[in-house]
Each structure stands twice: as C-alpha cells, then as structure tokens.
Amino acid sequence: MPSLDRRRFLWGTTALGATAVLAGCTSNEAPQAGASNAAVAGASGANSQPGKAVTIGFSAPAADHGWMAAMTKNAKAQAGQFSDVTLKATEGTNDVNQQIAQVETLINDKVDVLVILPFDGKALTEVGRQATDAGIQVVNVDRIFDTPLAYRAWIGGDNYRMGVNAGNYIAAQMKAKNISSPVIGEVAGIDSLPLTQERSKGFKDALARAGFSVGPRVSAQFTPESGEQQTANLLQGASKLDALWNHDDDQGIGVLAAIDGAGRKDFIMVGGAGSRNMMNLIKADSGVVKATVLYSPSMASSAIALARMLGQAKGIGDLAEHEIPALITTYSAVVSKENVDSYLDVGFDS
Amino acid sequence: MTSKSSTPVLATGTDDPTPPPRQRERPRRGGFPVDVRLAGLVGVLLLLCLVGYITRPDGFLTEANISTMLRLAAAIGVVSVGMTFVIISGGIDLSVGSIVALSSVWMTTLATQSYGPVVMVLCGLLVGLACGLVNGLLISYGKIVPFIATLAMYASARGLAERLSGRRTQVVSETGFTTFFRGAFLGIPVLIWMLALVFAVGWVLLNRTNFGRRTLAVGGNAEAARLAGIDVKRHTALVYGIAGLCCGIAAIMVVARTTSGASTNGLFYELDAIAAVVIGGTLLTGGRGSLIGTLVGVLIFTVLNSIFTQNNLDTDIQNIAKGVIIVAAVLLQSTKLRRRIRKT
Structure with missing residues (x-):
C-alpha cells in the first residue's frame, strides 16, 4: 500500500504541476499595451457635433475570424466615439434563428436604429422587414437582404x-x-x-x-x-x-x-x-x-456613423442629397508600398 | 459489444489471462484476407501515383512534391494513428480536430511563446494528452458512450480555443520553434521524421506489446477482456489519452506548417481520420485493425489532393472521388468479412 500511495502522490503532483504550467500559458496580453487599433470615422465637420441621443441596436455573426472580429470591434469603437450614441450590441452568433431572436429583442427594446450584419442575408430579411414595419430604420451591412423593404440603407463591400x-x-x-x-x-x-x-x-x-x-x-x-x-x-x-x-x-x-x-x-x-x-x-x-x-471592416464603423445620422435625420455633409443614400458600396482600393501608410489605420488583426 | 465472430475464440482464452488476445489475433494477421486487402489498398495508392505521373510527368513524382505530400499528410497521419487505437478498442473519437485546434492555440499564446520553444512543445503535448484523458475518464468511469463524450469535447475544446485566442490567428514569432520544426534533418523535413516516428512507435505498441494486445481484446469483446483480467476501464482511458497525445503532436505540426495557431485549425480532422482508418481496414466495431492500412489510407487522400491540384481541377470532383474510395473500401471490407464468417 505505501508504494501505491507514493505512486498516487507522484502522479497527483505531476498532474497538478502540469495544470499549473498550462494555466500559466493562457495569457495573450502583450507585455506593453498596444495602441488601440480600431478604424473609426473622423470626428470633424458639422455632423460630428453632439445632437439628439440615438440608441443603436447592433447584431452580427460570431467573430470567428479576424475580419469578422474587426467588424464588431470597429462598430463598438465608433459608437464609443459619439457622446450621443448608446449602443446595444448582442452577442455574435452564427445560428440564424438565434440572430433573428436577438434582432426581435432589439425591436422590442424600441431602439432608434438597427445595424444588422446578417449571418445569412436571405434568412434575416423577414426580421429586417419587421423592424422596418415597426418604424425602426435598418442599416444592413455587407450581406444584403432580399428586398429593399427590409432596410433603409445598405453599406457593404464589392x-x-x-x-x-x-x-x-x-x-x-x-x-x-x-x-x-x-x-x-x-x-x-x-x-x-x-x-x-x-x-x-x-x-x-x-x-x-x-x-x-x-x-x-x-x-x-x-x-x-x-x-x-x-x-x-x-x-x-x-x-x-x-x-x-x-x-x-x-x-x-x-x-x-x-x-x-x-x-x-x-x-x-x-x-x-x-x-x-x-x-x-x-x-x-x-x-x-x-x-x-x-474589403475593409471599416465599413462597420461607417455603418454606425450612418445609423447615428439616420437617427438624427441628417444627410452626408458634402453631398447635395438631404437624406442618407440607400446604397453605399465601399471601394476595394489597392494598398501597395506607395500608399500603405495612409491605410494602416484600417488594417485589422487577423 | 456486438462483434460476432471474435467472441467464441476469445472465450476459450479465459483460462489463461494474458495471452488470449494474441492467440486470437495472430492467425488472422498472418492470414490471407488481411494481406489481400492491404495489397489492394497499396494497389490503389500505386494506381493513383501512376495517374499522377502520367498527367504530370514533370511535376508529380519529384522529390519536392513527394516531400510536400508527406508534410501535408503528417498532421492528419498522426491523428489517424491515435484514431486507429481508439477504433480498434471499440470506440470513436469525434473530438480530434477540436483538440488539435485547442493545443495549437494554447501553445501559441503570447505567454507560452515567451517561455521558449520547449515549453511550447510541452504545452501542446500536455493539452492534447489532458483532453484525451478527460475523454477517456468520461467514457470509462463516467460510463458515457464514446460518441457523446467526444462530441461534448468536440464542441467545448474548440470553444475554449476560440476563447483563448479571441478568435484571432496567433502568429508564431518564436523563431527557435519555427526554425526547428520547419527545418530538415539529413535532407528530410522534420515533420516527416515525426510522422515516421509516431507510426513506428504506434506499430510496435499495437503489434508487439501487451498494451496493443489488450487494445484488440477490449475492442473485440470488452466483457471477455474483463473476465480475462484486463482492467478495461483503465485501458480505455489510456487509449483515449494516446489519441489526445497524438492530437498534441499534430498541433505542433500544424503550427509549424502554418506558423500560426488558430481556433480554425484541425477542421474536419475527425472525418478525415475516421475515413483513413476505415479504408485502412480497421473495423468500426473494434477488435481488428491495421496501422499500415491507416497510413496507406492517409496517403491515398493526400495523393488524390495533390493530383487534383497539380492538374488544376475543381475540388468538387475531388470530394466525389473521396466518397467513392471510402464506399469502395468499406464494401470490400464487409464482403470479405461476410465470406470469412460463412467459412468459419
């Protein structure tokens, strides 16, 4: 029996030690805090002045790769930039039914504007229409709904x-x-x-x-x-x-x-x-x-900025239109050595 | 266990505790049907190589391409070794891909990287082993069927990987690690050495040790194995531990290949590994199997992938071919089995 006890003790200690080592290996904090690296729209011009308070609901798929993670991060950073915006963000999900339920909750919460990046544009179209019918302006991001009846504005890549x-x-x-x-x-x-x-x-x-x-x-x-x-x-x-x-x-x-x-x-x-x-x-x-x-995730920042302007009934300053345009396609610029410095701010962590 | 043919043979061995599994296994491995199937499998592999050579005489059977194919086969090959043990023992492991993901993420966090390459390797191995043992304990002592227990691990290990990495791709900046594992020894890439080593150790373990014989016995008929004096519960836990350890080794390989750890690593490994094991001639019901068959199975899929890429063909046709090969191999296996049962 003593030998068995000793063996158990040794194994137990080894297991504990291994656990301790592993537990020490989970951190991903960089030694020195890195700069904040979310892309946000510029805070200048007449539109940047605080206006009517707007509550924006935000729903997106799970941040399961760098690009999608940057979309959510950018949206939150942009909302934080405005003192007149309250962001209600739901937990990202790749389950279509779950996302529909989340958007329905946001509708019931009576948010002013909804920003929806659907996991599947077709599947989320109906709930986009519900929101529109309930008088909520919807900004559809990237994966487009089946019908313009489901959104007020769309912004996405090309x-x-x-x-x-x-x-x-x-x-x-x-x-x-x-x-x-x-x-x-x-x-x-x-x-x-x-x-x-x-x-x-x-x-x-x-x-x-x-x-x-x-x-x-x-x-x-x-x-x-x-x-x-x-x-x-x-x-x-x-x-x-x-x-x-x-x-x-x-x-x-x-x-x-x-x-x-x-x-x-x-x-x-x-x-x-x-x-x-x-x-x-x-x-x-x-x-x-x-x-x-x-195909920049900065479009999520722009989507929040658009949602705020919709909530405050503003137009885009330099355009003649009184209203926010219905469709905005971002431009897929080529970033090469010559211009990379001016694009580093929209680069996302993969 | 529902295995039919092996029960009577095993039962005769109960009067002598240790050697019965061996007596049961030996005549069969030397026996005719196994060799025919393995020869058939090798024939398929050679045929594929021939097709590759004919369609791309300048690019397929070159040293560089063979080395690339073996490097790509390395991770899934090592996972398949573990899977072979699990399936022979009468179980199944659906969590291998997720464990590879978790190990690869855990060993590439900034904290782990800061401790240097040795800790990275140890961390990958330990995480794999620990996950495998958790599977094994849940199955043997928790009495959860393997399908469910490993399904739970399949979900939660990848979840934890996503949690740890924040769903980011963690690039390895530890150059010692990448230099070693991406390098070569005696002109052959380290990854290929590792694959060969794991297969060699696995083969000896399965065919030349008590552990291997017990694995076959537990898979053939767990109750008979228990009566023969084998600690079935402990053995089952260890088999899943081996599978987990193999996942840890595979994670090191994947991290070396991609120079990064990500929660998306190891996607669909469980399916690829099970496919390779099954076409290699291991019975899904357990009790019989061949590691060499598994190796050939892995190579068949790798060669297939290479042929399609070299000839610039769409992947959809490749998936069809993959399915056809699996069905053909299993059909061959079951008719062989039926014929043998009729004979005895």
Missing part, C-alpha cells in the same frame, strides 16, 4: 471589384516587367460562396482585358491551415509562377507559410481584405507580398 482591382494591379505589374505570357495563380476562398465566385469572376475579367488568363487555381477555406495546404500543392504544380492572388489575408498567413516553406521568391503576391499583418509586409517590401486589395 467582391467583384476586389477581383477586378487585384487583376488590374497584377496585369500592370506584369506589363511593367515586360512579361508577355505570365503564369498567374489564384488561391480562392470557399468556392461554393457567391462572394468567392464574384471575386474570381472579377479577377478573371480584369486579366482577360489585359490579354492574360488565370493559371493554377485552388480554393481554401478562409483558414490559415487550408491556405497552407492548398498553396503548398499549388506551388508544387506550378514550377513557373509570375503572380499570385490570395483572396483573403486570414488564410494568407498559411499561404505565406507555404511560400516560405517551398523557398519560392520568383513571383509577386497580392492579398485580399487588408489585414495589418499584410500591410506591414507590404510596407517592409522584403518578401513576395506587394499589395493587398481592401
């Missing part, structure tokens, strides 16, 4: 133009380098999503205008791991490659790991979405990453 601008940038670079028939690769996101199809179509169309075409193409899952796996295979299949467009900077970390693992430096890479990580690499200009095409 997937097709993202592809177009990536294609145009790469075509210009190839022409500048006098490469007559370049091999241009593409690492897409989840192929079954319409947004991926639009990005790819824009890319293909833009390259076709320049007389080029898309060569090796793979589709990843918007995760670093799938990006690494697909790119490793793509690079094996493409012994000659002049340019590569990766749809998404979150999966781009894996794409870069694969390029690094294969020891390839013979082509230029363009990213997508605009993460801080990619922007830093563009700025450093020491590797294959030369540019990224924005």
